[in-house]
Amino acid sequence: MCSSLSDHHPRSVHRRQRVTVLALAVLSCLLVCSTANAQKPGKPKGMKPVQENGQRGGRGRNEPLLSEQLPGPFQGISNEDLAILQQVALRAKRWLLYDTAPESPFAPVRVRFTAEPDDNPQVGLLILARLSLQQRKLLASVLADTISDQQKISQLDQQLCQVLQKVREQKQPNRIRALETEARRDVQELGRVEAALAARQARIFSQLEKGLSDEQRQSLLLASTSSFVPESGLPGMHEVEAELKNADSEQRDELKRMARRVAAWTAQYAVAAPTDSSEQPPPKKERSPDPQLQNFLKSLLPPQQEELRRVFDAELRCRRQQQLLTTTAMASLQGLRTSKVMDEKKVQQSTVSCAQLQFTAALAEAVSFETIRQSASKQQLEYLTGSDQQ
Secondary structure (H helix, E strand, O other), rough: OOOOOOOOHHHHHHHHHHHHHHHHHHHHHHHOOOOOOOOOOOOOOOOOOOOOOOOOOOOOOOOOHHHOOOOOEEEEEEEEHHHHHHHHHHHHHHHHHOOOOOOOOEEEEOOOOOOOOOOOOOHHHHHHHOOOOOHHHHHHHHHHHHHHHHHHHHHHHHHHHHHHHHHHHHOOOHHHHHHHHHHHHHHHHHHHHHHHHHHHHHHHHHHHOOOOOOOHHHHHHHHHEEEEOOOOOOOOHHHHHOOOOOOHHHHHHHHHHHHHHHHHHHHHOOOOOOHHHHOOOOOOOOOOOOHHHHHHHOOHHHHHHHHHHHHHHHHHHHHHHHHHHHHHHHHHHHHHHHHHOOOHHHHHHHHHHHHHHHHHHHHHHHHHHHHHHHHHHHHHHHHHHHOOOO
8 A cells, every 4th residue: 555645755745835836826816806796697597496416206106117127136126226226237347347446436425515416617607706806715715725635535546446456366355354454544544634625615615605795695596506507708707717817727627616615505505425417316208227237237147146236235325324424524514604613523533434434335345346257257258348348
């Protein structure tokens, strides 16, 4: 394992200095520009509120279970959970066919303040245009640490994924426990960095919220709860773009994302990490599961199907536990709005526990996938390789 990211490696110090310089560039841009004309946006025609991510609708009375068309072990799965099964199957297929490290399983550890999985930069730009110059400077003040911590989180992700990859090399079950021990320090560091990042942003958001006018609150609420996607050119947007034209593109994008989080915080529906859009329930017009999912599941032998079903069930349990932990963390962050006190220790405990939960689940999943891979025949692997190239 690589050493902890808290070590002062020269390369890490150089990277952090670069990030700080870029953040100062953003602040400089804001300081030399005049305040954008903040005007209340009119409500576009056809604007409809959107549902919060993660909200699931129940199966209609006449809507059949699509899982009844799948092999026996997968029957009985609700229509809204089929997308989760599809993600599990996709991860399993990648594990069977490729030797590369798995994708990061730690996205759910993220503590965010927006329910939008696809942050449209235009919406963030519109929100920035509704803030005063001083308020935009306040957001920019936390930008360097935000990007620096995200870079640290990304490196920890990569290190932990490399540990998961080592499951392929382990021939003895007792070595799996050793992998969990090996990763413990990085897992805890991941949770601590996430908690510190969330707490720092929550303080800035709370401070900014206190200075919002009623007109600004209405604008931010509208931006957070509608499906309206603005076009460039609405009042104030050109001015903000001019302010940021000399800033680094990564920082411009992150500032727009932070603006979205401010709007969500103000709308008081701060939630955990956004659910991937692919996890949404399948459209009601669907009359059968995804053909690629069906083909993959049918290519497995009954014992392999049973193993994959156990992975799916474990995924659902993990998500429920994760939701409890992130809800606890968010309740502590929201204390800034009510009691003016945030229990930062509880935020850290929740995010560290969530990181540990995710890694343990990812490690168990990797072991199951490796069990399936070891039992797969040459013909199965050739078939899966061909179907993956179609």
